[in-house]
Amino acid sequence: MAAPKTGRRSQGSHGRTWRPLLLILTAIAALTGGMFLSGHTTPRLGIDLAGGTSITLEAKTQPGSENAINSTNMDTAVNIIERRVNGLGVQEAEVQTQGDRHIIVNIPKGTDQKTAREQVGTTARLFFRPVLTYEVNEPPAPSPSPSESGDKDKGSGDKDKGDDASGSPSPSETASDEASPGDDATEQGRALSEGLAQADDSPSPPASSPPAETPQPPAEQAPTGQIPADVQKKLDGLDCSDPEERTKIGENAKPTDTVVACDTDGAYKYALGPAEVEGTDVDDASATYDAQQGSGWIVQLEFSDKGSDKFADVTGKLAAQAPPNNQFAIELDGEVVSAPSVDESITGGRAQISGSFNQESAEELANVLSYGALPLSFEESEVTTVSPALGDQQLEAGLIAGAVGLALVIIYLVAYYRGLALVAVVSLMVSGALTYTIMSLLGPGIGFALNLPAVCGAIVAIGITADSFIVYFERIRDEIREGRTLRPAVERGWPRARRTILVSDFVSFLAAAVLFSVTVGKVQGFAFTLGLTTLLDVVVVFLFTKPVMTILARKRFFADGHPWSGLDPRRLGARPPLRGRPRRVAAAGPVNPKEV
Amino acid sequence: MSRLGSLGARLYRGEAGYDFVGKRFLWYGVSVLITIIAIAGFMIRGLNMGIEFEGGAVFTTPSSQTSVEEAREVAEEVSGHQAIVQELGNDKLRIQVASVETQQADEVRAALAEELGVDQQRINNQLVGPSWGEHIANKAWQGLGIFMVLVVIYLAIAFEWRMAMAALIALIHDLTITVGVYTIVGFEVTPGTVIGLLTILGYSLYDTVVVFDGLKESTKGITKQTAFTYREAANRSLNGTLVRSINTSVVALLPVAGLLFIGGGVLGGGMLNDIALSLFVGLAAGAYSSIFIATPLVVDFKERDPAIQAHNKRVAARRAADARAAARGEKAPARHEDERGGAAADDEDAEPADEPRAPEPAAQGAAGPPRAPGRRQQPVSRQRGRGRPSGSRGGRSGGKRR
Numbered sequence: 001m002a003a004p005k006t007g008r009r010s011q012g013s014h015g016r017t018w019r020p021l022l023l024i025l026t027a028i029a030a031l032t033g034g035m036f037l038s039g040h041t042t043p044r045l046g047i048d049l050a051g052g053t054s055i056t057l058e059a060k061t062q063p064g065s066e067n068a069i070n071s072t073n074m075d076t077a078v079n080i081i082e083r084r085v086n087g088l089g090v091q092e093a094e095v096q097t098q099g100d101r102h103i104i105v106n107i108p109k110g111t112d113q114k115t116a117r118e119q120v121g122t123t124a125r126l127f128f129r130p131v132l133t134y135e136v137n138e139p140p141a142p143s144p145s146p147s148e149s150g151d152k153d154k155g156s157g158d159k160d161k162g163d164d165a166s167g168s169p170s171p172s173e174t175a176s177d178e179a180s181p182g183d184d185a186t187e188q189g190r191a192l193s194e195g196l197a198q199a200d201d202s203p204s205p206p207a208s209s210p211p212a213e214t215p216q217p218p219a220e221q222a223p224t225g226q227i228p229a230d231v232q233k234k235l236d237g238l239d240c241s242d243p244e245e246r247t248k249i250g251e252n253a254k255p256t257d258t259v260v261a262c263d264t265d266g267a268y269k270y271a272l273g274p275a276e277v278e279g280t281d282v283d284d285a286s287a288t289y290d291a292q293q294g295s296g297w298i299v300q301l302e303f304s305d306k307g308s309d310k311f312a313d314v315t316g317k318l319a320a321q322a323p324p325n326n327q328f329a330i331e332l333d334g335e336v337v338s339a340p341s342v343d344e345s346i347t348g349g350r351a352q353i354s355g356s357f358n359q360e361s362a363e364e365l366a367n368v369l370s371y372g373a374l375p376l377s378f379e380e381s382e383v384t385t386v387s388p389a390l391g392d393q394q395l396e397a398g399l400i401a402g403a404v405g406l407a408l409v410i411i412y413l414v415a416y417y418r419g420l421a422l423v424a425v426v427s428l429m430v431s432g433a434l435t436y437t438i439m440s441l442l443g444p445g446i447g448f449a450l451n452l453p454a455v456c457g458a459i460v461a462i463g464i465t466a467d468s469f470i471v472y473f474e475r476i477r478d479e480i481r482e483g484r485t486l487r488p489a490v491e492r493g494w495p496r497a498r499r500t501i502l503v504s505d506f507v508s509f510l511a512a513a514v515l516f517s518v519t520v521g522k523v524q525g526f527a528f529t530l531g532l533t534t535l536l537d538v539v540v541v542f543l544f545t546k547p548v549m550t551i552l553a554r555k556r557f558f559a560d561g562h563p564w565s566g567l568d569p570r571r572l573g574a575r576p577p578l579r580g581r582p583r584r585v586a587a588a589g590p591v592n593p594k595e596v
Numbered sequence: 597m598s599r600l601g602s603l604g605a606r607l608y609r610g611e612a613g614y615d616f617v618g619k620r621f622l623w624y625g626v627s628v629l630i631t632i633i634a635i636a637g638f639m640i641r642g643l644n645m646g647i648e649f650e651g652g653a654v655f656t657t658p659s660s661q662t663s664v665e666e667a668r669e670v671a672e673e674v675s676g677h678q679a680i681v682q683e684l685g686n687d688k689l690r691i692q693v694a695s696v697e698t699q700q701a702d703e704v705r706a707a708l709a710e711e712l713g714v715d716q717q718r719i720n721n722q723l724v725g726p727s728w729g730e731h732i733a734n735k736a737w738q739g740l741g742i743f744m745v746l747v748v749i750y751l752a753i754a755f756e757w758r759m760a761m762a763a764l765i766a767l768i769h770d771l772t773i774t775v776g777v778y779t780i781v782g783f784e785v786t787p788g789t790v791i792g793l794l795t796i797l798g799y800s801l802y803d804t805v806v807v808f809d810g811l812k813e814s815t816k817g818i819t820k821q822t823a824f825t826y827r828e829a830a831n832r833s834l835n836g837t838l839v840r841s842i843n844t845s846v847v848a849l850l851p852v853a854g855l856l857f858i859g860g861g862v863l864g865g866g867m868l869n870d871i872a873l874s875l876f877v878g879l880a881a882g883a884y885s886s887i888f889i890a891t892p893l894v895v896d897f898k899e900r901d902p903a904i905q906a907h908n909k910r911v912a913a914r915r916a917a918d919a920r921a922a923a924r925g926e927k928a929p930a931r932h933e934d935e936r937g938g939a940a941a942d943d944e945d946a947e948p949a950d951e952p953r954a955p956e957p958a959a960q961g962a963a964g965p966p967r968a969p970g971r972r973q974q975p976v977s978r979q980r981g982r983g984r985p986s987g988s989r990g991g992r993s994g995g996k997r998r
Contacts, residue, residue, distance in 0.1 A: 048867075056728070058725070058727070058728075058731070379725060379727075380723065380725055381724070381725045381727065381728040381731065382648075382722070382723065382724050382725065382728050383701075383721070383722065383723035383724075384720075384721070384722040384723075385719075385720055385721045385722070386720050387658070387717055387718045387719070387720050389658065389718060390656065390658075390720050394868075397858050397868065398858075398868065400858050401851075401854050401855045401857070401858035401868060402851070402854070403854075404854035404857060404858060405850060405851030405852070405853070405854030405855060406851065406854075407854075408850035408851070408853065408854055409847055409850045409851060412846060412847060412850060413847070416843065452867050452868060453788070453791060453867060453871065455868075456791075456855060456867070456868055456871045456872070457795075459851045459852075459854065459855055460795065460799075460848075460851060460852060460855075460871075460875065462851040463799075463847050463848035463849070463850065463851050463852065464799070464802065464848065466847045466848075467802065467806075467844040467847055467848060470840060470843045470844050470847060471806060471840060471844065474839060474840040474843070478836075496809075496813065499809065500805070500806055500809040500810075503754050503805050503809060504801070504802040504805040504806060504809075506750065507747060507750070507751075507798055507801045507802060507805055508798040508799065508801075508802055509798075510743065510746055510747060510750065510798065511743055511747075511794070511795065511797045511798025511799075511801075512798060514739050514742050514743040514746065515739055515743075515791075515794050515795070517739075518735045518736075518738050518739040518742065519732070519735050519736075519739065522787065522791075522867070523732070523735075523787065523790070523791050523794075526791050526795070526871070530795065530798070
């Protein structure tokens with residue numbers, strides 16, 4: 001009926017109708033092609049779906065260096081953590097910053113998660129400090145291995161070190177061969193002389209023993225050198241048997257301070273002078289087994305040129321002191337790992353740390369030291385370990401939930417919209433295809449990982465996407481109720497439906513964007529999916545659903561208002577137009593009000 | 597469907613409908629009551645905050661023969677803290693231990709693994725620092741605040757400030773009800789709950805926006821005619837969008853119901869369940885509030901507007917005049933003309949961009965503006981007058997355009 005009349009005209013508009021369809025189909029084809037070409041045919045799964053450990057670290061604000069938490073330092077920290085974790089042979093661990101003060105470390109299943117966790121949280125601030133005095137701590141505590149001390153973050157925040165710490169283990173460019181002590185008159189040099197001046201009062205008979213440092217078990221009560229009264233008081237008040245106090249004491253210490261510290265098993269407590277040599281002066285560290293002197297596993301340090309000069313200088317001075325002031329405390333993250341006595345100046349840029357190491361802990365410490373100290377201290381905010389079995393199960397549950405949700409929506413749509421539901425379902429499929437391919441490509445692209453909340457977001461998005469179709473369908477039906485035939489109804493309903501869809505999708509997108517920008521971790525995954533699907537919803541409605549409706553409006557099944565089309569004017573209670581669709585609808589007219 | 601369809605048609609035409617606006621105080625009362633209960637519940641019982649907000653460790657074990665009692669003993673012995681053990685489906689256990697440190701958590705995990713006789717790797721654990729939950733909560737508040745400010749600004753621009761305020765009140769209402777349900781039922785609040793709650797923001801408004809969009813359209817230029825008041829127009833518009841609003845809400849709720857079913861039934865809790873639960877409650881509240889609360893509120897706000905008040909008086913005067921005329925036995929054909937002309941004019945300035953070649957007034961008028969409930973008695977004559985031109989004209993112009 002209407003076909004011959006409008007046939008010619010619709011030829012011209014054909015291209016306009018098909019163009020968006022071609023565009024979106026091309027986009028899907030391109031995305032799918034890209035997906036297969038790049039070899040990432042499935043979205044990357046998050047830890048909670050694939051199994052593994054996820055650690056959220058929060059940078060702690062240090063008094064006096066509130067500005068230390070900035071993007072440069074965070075990036076440096078991410079770099080160092082990444083190298084440490086990968087240095088252990090953990091495969092595919094990923095480290096990323098989230099928000100302004102969080103770092104998320106994801107360690108996939110099948111790697112040594114416990115070790116990796118210890119590596120991640122360790123600040124690894126290493127200082128060589130002269131021992132001013134030490135005391136036996138009264139109640140001896142059980143001794144954890146030295147490396148475990150690293151779990152607790154401490155050490156002082158000193159933002160200047162950030163960049164140094166990120167240096168690679170290769171020799172630093174700034175190192176020079178100058179040996180003259182005058183050139184080394186840095187702040188450290190000055191601090192050194194101060195520290196030594198304090199210790200100078202005690203008699204200093206030089207002792208002799210092997211060139212390398214050897215751990216010397218401290219005597220019960222060392223003679224007290226001249227140390228500041230407030231430090232002495234702090235030392236007296238310190239109880240090293242409490243692990244918490246042990247880690248707290250070193251928390252806010254600056255390298256240039258005179259500090260008190262405990263050794264790692266809490267048996268001794270020390271008063272220590274300002275740091276003479278720092279971890280940043282260490283070029284490389286390795287774990288070796290010392291068979292010759294029977295000290296077991298040791299960590300060998302190799303200093304940079306500058307570091308070795310400093311070290312030689314300092315050890316020379318220390319060797320001239322009387323015990324205990326000839327002892328050197330190797331302080332790692334606020335705890336004394338070992339305190340060897342020095343007998344002569346150590347040249348050659350090598351030193352070793354010995355203690356109660358086993359192979360594992362020695363290797364861990366060496367690994368941590370060779371990649372440098374973190375510019376910030378971190379606290380574990382959240383650690384989640386998911387077994388691969390649970391991950392599979394959660395993924396499966398998510399997929400089933402999605403299938404159930406989708407099925408419910410389809411049943412409802414078919415029951416209510418009949419033939420139109422087909423349009424909705426195909427549109428949902430298009431939207432799903434776009435979402436899937438984009439998610440797959442975003443995995444390698446921006447490191448997007450599909451986690452459980454993201455799956456949840458995608459399922460919730462089924463509703464949002466279908467809502468847009470409902471808004472449009474209802475508009476079309478309203479137009480039909482006004483007595484219009486389908487084609488004008490489809491066109492006239494569109495501008496208004498479009499506005500409603502845009503406004504409400506904008507509100508949804510706004511919620512997702514706000515959620516994404518203020519949160520970290522899992523919530524971000526959810527917000528991201530929600531935002532992505534909302535955007536795709538607009539794309540699909542504009543480029544797919546609308547053109548498809550325009551095309552379908554030409555089909556007799558829909559245009560004639562077949563009872564199963566969902567657009568039957570009689571069922572919709574349309575007013576019978578007296579012209580335009582003469583026979584069928586006019587005939588239906590009288591039945592209209594009673595029709596049930 | 598056909599019954600629903602024809603109901604939809606009657607609702608659309610204003611032949612059937614519920615007087616949402618007229619009975620608004622009933623529903624305000626219901627909402628105020630629910631809100632009071634929610635606040636009272638919050639004050640008295642407080643929220644049952646999950647381990648994620650208090651700090652501590654959660655372990656989930658695989659299926660085993662170990663009883664709840666045994667698991668609790670092991671966990672408490674090793675950690676030195678109280679442990680809460682729940683049984684999930686399939687003999688799985690969920691063990692929560694408050695304020696546990698990293699080291700201890702590993703020990704507890706090892707001890708549990710031994711007790712259960714499984715590999716340590718198979719026990720899932722989640723360790724949460726005490727500041728983490730606070731951090732999440734702070735961020736959530738921050739997000740809530742930012743979103744509300746932005747959305748009020750946006751809605752004030754897209755619609756008008758009265759609608760923005762009504763939407764905001766409806767949103768707060770939805771959130772209050774959701775929180776209230778959580779306090780009263782005692783569901784545990786987890787980060788998943790917070791995610792769900794924040795998602796309600798966008799979703800609850802989706803529905804409100806759908807309703808407001810219809811309201812805005814049908815009340816545009818309301819003051820240019822005197823056949824019906826803003827209140828009547830709003831109520832009709834509400835009935836007209838009722839089907840759409842219910843459908844969007846149902847379709848939004850169905851996938852969430854799927855999540856809830858699977859999350860609660862198959863996984864026995866966890867994040868899916870938490871997100872879905874708060875979403876479900878919030879969405880249901882949102883569907884209710886956008887119809888029963890938001891639009892009536894807009895009417896209340898609007899009726900404080902002097903322009904609308906003056907218009908109401910004009911309508912009343914007009915009706916009085918019509919009544920007098922009717923009493924004298926005269927028909928008032930002028931009224932028809934006036935209404936139609938006015939409505940058409942409104943509509944045209946409403947959508948100039950969408951309809952470059954504005955069709956004849958009757959066609960336009962039929963699409964949008966509401967008729968007063970009183971119109972019902974004389975639909976036939978109106979139908980004839982409009983149906984004919986709009987059908988043919990619309991058909992042709994549609995064909996031409998696309």
